[in-house]
Amino acid sequence: MTFAPAQPPKPASLVQRAFASERLLLRPLVEGDAALLTRHAADRRVAMGTRSIPHPLPEGSAEAFIQAAHAPDKVEDIWAIDGTPSGSDSLLGVISLKALDRKQSQIGYWVAPGHWHSGIASEAVRLLLAENPHDNQTVFAEVFQDNPVSARLLTQAGFEYIGDAEAFAVSRDIIVPTWTYLRHMR
Known part of the structure; x- marks a missing residue:
């Protein structure tokens, strides 16, 4: 997912619905998410696992990200991974779908380190x-090759490995090797 808007082949949805499972609620971001979003996104481990979260996180980034998530020209739908149905924090991470063309999207997600290896990311991906x-x-996905846990999550969610690529990581200030995945939805 990106903190900076780009030009989309098609717009993301204007009305974004929430989705619930037994443990999670995937819901649109709200202004009240800014504090937890800042805390989690400012964690170096989170930033290093994404293409676009800078480290250190500039002041006001979370607020700008939330505002961009509601912009009429947004390029992706972004949901808060909310743990309140199971008595956890209201923001455990985020998950997004970036609209591409021809009924395709790219999924992206991250979860706060305190919730790694808890099944939260897997549940959020499967729910979405x-x-x-x-x-x-x-649906396409990519993961950095130094993140085999996320790669395993994708294959367990029905994604197929389709090849290697590379992506620029803002927090690392380098081009990082990636694995690319694809999931047919029909």
Whole structure:
């Protein structure tokens, strides 16, 4: 997911629905998420696992990110991974779908380190894919090659490895090797 808007092939959805599972609520970001979003995104471990979160996190970044998530020209739908259904924090991470073309999107996600290895990311990915809010035929994903846990999460969610690539990571200030994945939705 990106903190900076880009030009989309098609717009993301204007009305973004929430989705619930037994433990999680995927809901649109709200202004009240800024403090937890700042705390989690400012964690070096989170930033290093993404393309676009800078480290150190500039002041006001979370607020700008939330505002961009509601902009009429937004390029991706972004949901808070909310743990309140299971008595946890209201923001455990974020998950997004960036609209591409031809009924395709790219999924992105991160979870706060305090919730790693708890199944939260897996549950969020499976929930979003089950709901398929963009009515996708195909969903793509990429992970840095130094993150095999996320790669395993994707394959367990039905993604197929389709090749190697590379992506610029803002926090690392380098191009990082990635693995690319694809999931057919129909």
